[in-house]
Amino acid sequence: MPKLGMEEIRKEQVIKATENCIIEKGLSNISIKDIAAEAKLSTGIIYHYFKNKDDLLLQVLKEAFRKSHEQVMQTVEPIGDSVVKLKKHIEYIHAVPKDNPEFYAVLMSYLGEAQHNPKVKKIIALFFKNLRSYIVHYLSKNTSQAVGIQDRSRVELLAAMMIGLGLGIGIQWTIEPDFLNLEQLTVDFQDVLGGYFSRSPTADG
Amino acid sequence: MPKLGMEEIRKEQVIKATENCIIEKGLSNISIKDIAAEAKLSTGIIYHYFKNKDDLLLQVLKEAFRKSHEQVMQTVEPIGDSVVKLKKHIEYIHAVPKDNPEFYAVLMSYLGEAQHNPKVKKIIALFFKNLRSYIVHYLSKNTSQAVGIQDRSRVELLAAMMIGLGLGIGIQWTIEPDFLNLEQLTVDFQDVLGGYFSRSPTADG
Amino acid sequence: MPKLGMEEIRKEQVIKATENCIIEKGLSNISIKDIAAEAKLSTGIIYHYFKNKDDLLLQVLKEAFRKSHEQVMQTVEPIGDSVVKLKKHIEYIHAVPKDNPEFYAVLMSYLGEAQHNPKVKKIIALFFKNLRSYIVHYLSKNTSQAVGIQDRSRVELLAAMMIGLGLGIGIQWTIEPDFLNLEQLTVDFQDVLGGYFSRSPTADG
Amino acid sequence: MPKLGMEEIRKEQVIKATENCIIEKGLSNISIKDIAAEAKLSTGIIYHYFKNKDDLLLQVLKEAFRKSHEQVMQTVEPIGDSVVKLKKHIEYIHAVPKDNPEFYAVLMSYLGEAQHNPKVKKIIALFFKNLRSYIVHYLSKNTSQAVGIQDRSRVELLAAMMIGLGLGIGIQWTIEPDFLNLEQLTVDFQDVLGGYFSRSPTADG
DNA sequence: GATGAATGAGACTTCATTCAT
DNA sequence: CATGAATGAAGTCTCATTCAT
Structure with a gap:
């Protein structure tokens, strides 16, 4: 697994998962846990790639x-x-x-x-x-x-x-x-x- | 202040307060406490006139x-x-x-x-x-x-x-x-x- | 409607209603509102005949x-x-x-x-x-x-x-x-x- | 204190705390806050290990x-x-x-x-x-x-x-x-x- | 990097009790 | 006597965020 370039891949993965969650449940009804589950990641790692939830939603x-x-x-x-x-x-x-x-x-x-x-x-x-x-x-x-x-x-x-x-x-x-x-x-x-x-x-x- | 016959007035009062809150803070950022404060009422009374928050938001x-x-x-x-x-x-x-x-x-x-x-x-x-x-x-x-x-x-x-x-x-x-x-x-x-x-x-x- | 003797009748009415509620919903799941509804009375009147909820439950x-x-x-x-x-x-x-x-x-x-x-x-x-x-x-x-x-x-x-x-x-x-x-x-x-x-x-x- | 592998220990800890609370205050008089305090944990973590209060009480x-x-x-x-x-x-x-x-x-x-x-x-x-x-x-x-x-x-x-x-x-x-x-x-x-x-x-x- | 247990503030809601009418 | 609107404390539960591992 390449370590370089993983950052962008992970970000994209989380953004896509978030979009799916928004589509499925609505912007105001999704939690970081939901997103992590959809992206098959832990909640913690999301905060490694995004400053916070608001930042992530902006990126989406x-x-x-x-x-x-x-x-x-x-x-x-x-x-x-x-x-x-x-x-x-x-x-x-x-x-x-x-x-x-x-x-x-x-x-x-x-x-x-x-x-x-x-x-x-x-x-x-x-x-x-x-x-x-x-x-x-x-x-x-x-x-x-x-x-x-x-x-x-x-x-x-x-x-x-x-x-x-x-x-x-x-x-x-x-x-x-x-x-x-x-x-x-x-x-x-x-x-x-x-x-x-x-x-x-x-x-x- | 009269207590009886206030149903419609109170409902209108709460709906208007909720609309104000939505305009000021956004639909997903308002709490029942905010609405109650805006309407100058207690939180409890809102549930006397509306089944729950969703019901209230629908009425709005x-x-x-x-x-x-x-x-x-x-x-x-x-x-x-x-x-x-x-x-x-x-x-x-x-x-x-x-x-x-x-x-x-x-x-x-x-x-x-x-x-x-x-x-x-x-x-x-x-x-x-x-x-x-x-x-x-x-x-x-x-x-x-x-x-x-x-x-x-x-x-x-x-x-x-x-x-x-x-x-x-x-x-x-x-x-x-x-x-x-x-x-x-x-x-x-x-x-x-x-x-x-x-x-x-x-x-x- | 006789005014004398009403006290006992009302008390009995409330106690019976409370018992019905207990049987139907369980002691810890009943509210004064439930009891009042079952007795076809207002919540306020219950406090006229019983000191408080605990007192009523004791009488039951x-x-x-x-x-x-x-x-x-x-x-x-x-x-x-x-x-x-x-x-x-x-x-x-x-x-x-x-x-x-x-x-x-x-x-x-x-x-x-x-x-x-x-x-x-x-x-x-x-x-x-x-x-x-x-x-x-x-x-x-x-x-x-x-x-x-x-x-x-x-x-x-x-x-x-x-x-x-x-x-x-x-x-x-x-x-x-x-x-x-x-x-x-x-x-x-x-x-x-x-x-x-x-x-x-x-x-x- | 380890964080991993604590699942069974934590569950047991919460169940024991709940039992203590029930013994001390009665089944219908205990709150999740009481239980959390007795277990020296936060309220939130209880919901990490048990679906809800009813579930916890059933386990007890x-x-x-x-x-x-x-x-x-x-x-x-x-x-x-x-x-x-x-x-x-x-x-x-x-x-x-x-x-x-x-x-x-x-x-x-x-x-x-x-x-x-x-x-x-x-x-x-x-x-x-x-x-x-x-x-x-x-x-x-x-x-x-x-x-x-x-x-x-x-x-x-x-x-x-x-x-x-x-x-x-x-x-x-x-x-x-x-x-x-x-x-x-x-x-x-x-x-x-x-x-x-x-x-x-x-x-x- | 990665995990997920842990925290605690805050949201929604209920309810015993009071009191103006 | 009687009503039921009103209060506000307290309860259950969620969730963004942190941090030990």
């Missing part, structure tokens, strides 16, 4: 966001054309609740904490900010001109709306998966946005 | 949703014209994070619980469902024809999107209030929807 | 013993002949577990208390003492001579054994009613004692 | 019965001759209240619980059953023939009576130790049984 959130970002980079980023990229991104966002429910389980668990825990709030805020920035970035390249949005603040609003819709729909779907057809919604939304884009230039011209 | 959520529904009825319902109603409703929804941040504090606190607590899940699901139904109902009267949506499932999707966008934007705004201009977003969204509506009939005609 | 025990004594007086005392009386008394004692299980429920509940509560101990001790005295009394009249027991301490021992056997058998039967045939045991015991009596004089003669 | 009862059985095996079992064994057993049983008052303190404390706690009831029933079986077993070897009891159910009745008398006398003595002479009673009882045995064959012959 960070890791969830890191993996989510990674997926976007793999799925959306390779696409060259901005409009296709946008459509793909929308598709991706709306697929998350179904394809990666663990992400929503974690995100929704931490939303309540965010309001009273500055560190959690900061991490979540940064996640949203990065996501918006990414969208703004690829929309600003040339798409916005194509779709007639010259104003940068408009692009930012659009990004916020894209994420907001995805998030709000994802939460509704997580709470009650059967009530709506995610795929249809995605198509419709792409349609609405398409209308908005194609109409806007006309409005100016 | 229900009450938050009840008051929210009441506000919609006061603000949106009186309006006769469906399209105006829709615009007003959108405006109302997007104003909630700023005008009634307590509502978001409560809602976001319970989202994490919903995934592991069937009762919480049920209450939240019902809230969303009722809200969608309400929208569907007034849109189905004559608006949908005006805007060219004959398909009921489309109206439902629209309702889900309206709520989803409001929710997702509200969460982003709650986490980071300064990043976006809620009012501008509201106008933009009304604009997008307006375009969608006015365009759709043409698509059919 | 006393009342159980009083009723038990009353029954012996009705069943055994009328019999004139001492030996027949003795046999009847034995029969009665061994019938109690089956005919009056409430008595055993109460008695066994208080046995544990007796060791640490001087008042309970005193009441139980007095009950046993009176029962023994009663037996000694009627056995001393002429039976003991008939059965050849001149020694008073022997009669007292006999009384203690009679009660002891009844109590020990009663407890075993209460714990596991099906394991033994109370009636057969009664007959056998009467047989053993009969042999003892008829043999003893011979031993002397 | 089991342990008391186990030790009692052990004593019988040491005192009575080695004796070869069945009649001598019987007399020794009677002597032993009647000596328990005086020689091992802790046993009666524990047993009497749990009798009240037995009626509402199936687990307690089961343990006590098993104790009595085993004791009766043991007596029946050695009486059935050859004694019963010697004493003219061919009928097995009679032997079982005899065992029940032996235990019943011991129990009933033990309780009376525990409540009021001075009223009777345990030794004299033992001799008398042996005498009564002796007469029963020696007479029975004659009755048959």
Whole structure:
């Protein structure tokens, strides 16, 4: 067994176990003992790798966001054309609740904490900010001109709306998966946005 | 101070105190002692009016949703014209994070619980469902024809999107209030929807 | 409603309710609220008639013993002949577990208390003492001579054994009613004692 | 002080402390804090070794019965001759209240619980059953023939009576130790049984 | 590094008792 | 007399954290 590099492996092992526990029992219902049992480790060792429980829970959130970002980079980023990229991104966002429910389980668990825990709030805020920035970035390249949005603040609003819709729909779907057809919604939304884009230039011209 | 006939007043007093505590300290960080202190009552009396802590927390959520529904009825319902109603409703929804941040504090606190607590899940699901139904109902009267949506499932999707966008934007705004201009977003969204509506009939005609 | 005499009626009502609760839930598992509910009274009124819970529980025990004594007086005392009386008394004692299980429920509940509560101990001790005295009394009249027991301490021992056997058998039967045939045991015991009596004089003669 | 391999020692330590508390304050008057203090341990560790208070109290009862059985095996079992064994057993049983008052303190404390706690009831029933079986077993070897009891159910009745008398006398003595002479009673009882045995064959012959 | 026994603060909850009505 | 709301002490149990091994 290698000793070097074990640190990261152990950390990952504990973080994964913690995520599993959160998914299974909820953020406020898990104990260090639960986590240790899930990770098949002793409670003591957890304190060797993490300062305390709060620190561990913070790492779990960070890791969830890191993996989510990674997926976007793999799925959306390779696409060259901005409009296709946008459509793909929308598709991706709306697929998350179904394809990666663990992400929503974690995100929704931490939303309540965010309001009273500055560190959690900061991490979540940064996640949203990065996501918006990414969208703004690829929309600003040339798409916005194509779709007639010259104003940068408009692009930012659009990004916020894209994420907001995805998030709000994802939460509704997580709470009650059967009530709506995610795929249809995605198509419709792409349609609405398409209308908005194609109409806007006309409005100016 | 009277002792009799206080049941409803006391319940309300305890629920309000609990909501305050949730807003101030977070759902998972409050104790019955905190609540009792906030309500200026003894811990024991809380168990006279509520079966246990879970029961109390459930009532708090229900009450938050009840008051929210009441506000919609006061603000949106009186309006006769469906399209105006829709615009007003959108405006109302997007104003909630700023005008009634307590509502978001409560809602976001319970989202994490919903995934592991069937009762919480049920209450939240019902809230969303009722809200969608309400929208569907007034849109189905004559608006949908005006805007060219004959398909009921489309109206439902629209309702889900309206709520989803409001929710997702509200969460982003709650986490980071300064990043976006809620009012501008509201106008933009009304604009997008307006375009969608006015365009759709043409698509059919 | 008569006001005079209500005191005794209320007391009796509360004592009976308490006994029911003890039988149903056990001495250490009942609250004043339980008792009040069973008696269909408020908790407050109980403190009008009894100094406190301990006082009430003491009255319950006393009342159980009083009723038990009353029954012996009705069943055994009328019999004139001492030996027949003795046999009847034995029969009665061994019938109690089956005919009056409430008595055993109460008695066994208080046995544990007796060791640490001087008042309970005193009441139980007095009950046993009176029962023994009663037996000694009627056995001393002429039976003991008939059965050849001149020694008073022997009669007292006999009384203690009679009660002891009844109590020990009663407890075993209460714990596991099906394991033994109370009636057969009664007959056998009467047989053993009969042999003892008829043999003893011979031993002397 | 070692930390590992202490499981059995700790359990025994806590059980002994609990028994002391029961003897000193009564089954229904002891708290986990009392027990922890008596055992010179923290309250938390008790829950490391026992599932909960009920579990601990059950173990205490089991342990008391186990030790009692052990004593019988040491005192009575080695004796070869069945009649001598019987007399020794009677002597032993009647000596328990005086020689091992802790046993009666524990047993009497749990009798009240037995009626509402199936687990307690089961343990006590098993104790009595085993004791009766043991007596029946050695009486059935050859004694019963010697004493003219061919009928097995009679032997079982005899065992029940032996235990019943011991129990009933033990309780009376525990409540009021001075009223009777345990030794004299033992001799008398042996005498009564002796007469029963020696007479029975004659009755048959 | 790794374990898990041990601690003790603090959470939830019950309940005997009081007292305003 | 009678009610039952109210109190607050005390009980059971959990759990983050430490530390001897």
